Each structure stands twice: as C-alpha cells, then as structure tokens.
Amino acid sequence: MYQHYDSPPHLKHLVCFFYAMEHHENDGPLQTLLPSGTPVNGWQYAGRWQLRMNSKSFTNDSLLPDFYIVGQQTFSYSLTAVGGTAGIFGAGLQPGTPFNLLRKPTYFLTNNPVDTTTLFPDAFIRPYVARYKTLRNNDDRYKLLVDFYEQFNIPETYEMYKEAIQIIYQHKGCISIKELCEKLHVNERYLQREFRTHIGIPPSTYLNIIRFNNIFTELSLGKEKQHLETLAMLFNYYDISHFNKEYKRYFNMPPSRFLIEEFKLLNELVSKSPYLLQVQLMNLK
Secondary structure, eight states: OEEEEEOOGGGTTTEEEEEEEEEETTSOSOEEEOOOSOOEEEEEEEEEEEEEEEOSSOEEEEEOOSEEEEOOOOSOEEEEEEEEEEEEEEEEEOTTHHHHHHOSOOGGGTTOOEEGGGTSOHHHHHHHHHHHHHOOSHHHHHHHHHHHHHTTOOOOOOOHHHHHHHHHHHTTTOOOHHHHHHHHTOOHHHHHHHHHHHTSSOHHHHHHHHHHHHHHHHHHHOSSOOOHHHHHHHTTOSSHHHHHHHHHHHHSSOOSSOOGGGSHHHHHHHHHSOGGGHHHHHHTO
C-alpha cells in the first residue's frame, strides 16, 4: 500500500511530497526501488523495514532506524517488511533540504540512512518522536510532520544549485555538464563544489539519475511497446549498450528483458503515481 500526500504550498520549497507505505512480510520478497532524486525523512509507525543496497561495489543489508534521514541514493535499493506489517510515514524532500535543516554539507547522508534523533538537539526532536508514537492514523501523522518542518522557519531563497537542478529537470537529464555550466555562467569546479555541499553527489550523478528516471518511467507507462534503442537515443544515451550499462548499474543485473511486473512495489509506485518524477513535475509547474 502506498499513499501520496501533497506538500502544503508554503513548504514546497522544502518538501516535495509526503507519503505513507505499508507492506507485510508475507507479501513477497525484497522489493526494488530506484533513486528518485529526493532525500527522504522516514518515520516508522509499525514493524521494521529491512534495507538492502543493490551495489556491486559493496553490500549493505541492515534494518532502517525507526526515524531517519537519508540523502541522495545513487543506485537501486530494496525494502522488505520485518515483524509482520511494516508501516512508515515519510517526506520526499527537495534536493538541498537536508543542508537547509542541518546547515552543514550533507554528503555524509548519501546512501546512508542516519538516525534523525542524532541530527537535531534532543530538546527539539524528542517531543516530536514521543508525539508521533501516540498517533494512530495518517492524517495526524501528516499534520505532525507539517508542523515539524514549519518549526525550522526556512524561507525560500535563490541558490545557484537550485537553478542548475531546474535546468536538469527541464531537459529531463538530457544535458551535458559543459552545457549546464554555460547556461549558469559558472565553471565546472564551482558547480561540483556546490552540488557536493548542498546535494551530496556530483552534478553528473544527479543528472544521470534524473535521465534514467525519465526513460524508465517512459518505458513503464508506455501504452504501446517502445522501441528501446530509439528511446535510448532520444534520452542522449550513446547507444543501446550505454543504456544497458546504466540499467545494470542501477539494478545490478543486465536488462536482458524489461518486466516492470517483476518489481511489485516499484510497479505500484510508477503506475499509480510516477514517484520517480514527483520532484521534477512539482518544480516545473
């Protein structure tokens, strides 16, 4: 079960959307999800979630903290329920929001869920955690998280990295770093530094995530069978082998066949509400 909740207008510069998700341990094996370009702040209310990072360079298989913030995810990951039904209410954050909340570079959050209670002063975070544990429905959880973000009182301001992200969204990730720098009138070294500090990953990595999200959603939602090679060229992949390599990097398996139905949770999220595009769609309105 996945439910989407819109962010209030006055918080949209911090929170892309809120969501609730439940899954029972008997419902199936580990579920694969793609990086969405959004950091996540999760508040679990039932059971536990087991996380597995699908990286060929290392294996990370662990239980998520009950309350956590994770920065950008750069490869696919899997979730499964532990202890019956696992339930979570969370926020898909704007890129850069963790920096605004913590006021320090956030690359330490990349692919790394960190216990929220260790990131903020005890006197601030503990009352929210205590109140959250008493709540019994998602409407009240939504209200509490809205209140949580309102307390930071962070105004919407212009930042160069935000303009860079807007350009990436406008081009669906199909733009080179050189072209991006030319549009922004900055050098590549400065852009790299801005992204590492505020986003936690290089601009090229974020660009590739957005591009892959767009082509993956196009493939998943296409009513007619897409010609993969033509579609890959439209999304600025050099050739089909370039796309295959990118696919394998995210899923840790070759795309010998494309079957979204094999990924139950990912299929539900993409077909009902294209969560991979939420950050782009919201910011391009």
